[in-house]
Amino acid sequence: MKVTQTLMTLNFNTESSSESEVSEASSSEDKNDEEQTETQSHKKDCQSFTVLQLQSVAMIGFLLRHNLTGVAVNDLISLLKVLYPDSSSLGSLKYEELFQVIDKVHFKVCHYCHICHKVFPQNQDLFKCETPSCPGFRYRGGYSAQTKANRQAWQFFLIADVKTQLKYILEQDRFLEKIFNSKKKAKLSKSSHSSSLRDIADGSFYRLLLEEGQFLAGDNCISGIINIDGIPLYTSAKVKLWPIFIAINEIPLCQRFARENMVLVGIWQGKASPPFLQYMNAFGEEMFCV
Numbered sequence: 001m002k003v004t005q006t007l008m009t010l011n012f013n014t015e016s017s018s019e020s021e022v023s024e025a026s027s028s029e030d031k032n033d034e035e036q037t038e039t040q041s042h043k044k045d046c047q048s049f050t051v052l053q054l055q056s057v058a059m060i061g062f063l064l065r066h067n068l069t070g071v072a073v074n075d076l077i078s079l080l081k082v083l084y085p086d087s088s089s090l091g092s093l094k095y096e097e098l099f100q101v102i103d104k105v106h107f108k109v110c111h112y113c114h115i116c117h118k119v120f121p122q123n124q125d126l127f128k129c130e131t132p133s134c135p136g137f138r139y140r141g142g143y144s145a146q147t148k149a150n151r152q153a154w155q156f157f158l159i160a161d162v163k164t165q166l167k168y169i170l171e172q173d174r175f176l177e178k179i180f181n182s183k184k185k186a187k188l189s190k191s192s193h194s195s196s197l198r199d200i201a202d203g204s205f206y207r208l209l210l211e212e213g214q215f216l217a218g219d220n221c222i223s224g225i226i227n228i229d230g231i232p233l234y235t236s237a238k239v240k241l242w243p244i245f246i247a248i249n250e251i252p253l254c255q256r257f258a259r260e261n262m263v264l265v266g267i268w269q270g271k272a273s274p275p276f277l278q279y280m281n282a283f284g285e286e287m288f289c290v
Helices: 019-026 031-047 051-066 070-083 143-147 162-170 175-191 204-209 276-288
Strands: 004-011 107-112 155-160 221-228 240-248 263-270
Touching: 051 070, 107 276, 155 276, 162 175, 162 263, 175 204, 240 276, 263 276
Parallel strands: none
Antiparallel strands: 004 221, 107 155, 155 263, 221 240, 240 263
């Protein structure tokens, strides 16, 4: 089982924040009030889900639990539409859009050749592998199957919209204020030459990045740790998920690795291991756009 951890840096712009938002973020609150507000906010978020989003979540949970193929899921959706013909939301539910209706985070599907692992162009009508002398096709089956309506890709992975997720995380729970305070403490600790190691901000490399002219010297810059590892889906099968996550170093340690504060960058599923060169290259292209 492989684990890759890499320090990365990001730059985010806070100029669009209004003075009222900063003032509100800096106001002191009682601990009980914070917990009550968080609970109310969580309930409000749950109530804000549409019927279509809840149906999609339930459908995704079902297909992951039973390892269904795309054809099986489409058949299941068709069956539900027959059983519940009056459901307007079911009428617009499609397998191809199942993951995209859950939230506003867009996933880019990257098909790649199952023989040489070369990534196909985003134009899904281009089905022949571009590697010279490689006979690979984008979709399962022979040449005639490449243009069928229910065609399925041989291999693929997903790359998520990182910028949207970062924006959402930084808008929650006064994280901007906490990040500014974290960097301020790190700079004070650096100037005091403290040798105690309590978190990543106490490390020599992180302190180097805080130097004048280095990336983390700017107030609008944050860093993160990239994690990729294989996770078995079932104890009785060899199928694994290989997600790519980012944890923001400047978020307080007690909240840093909470599921809701992690950025999901990519997902690959299969019985072996992903094509790391192509997988990480797509990851790098997404991070370059942040």
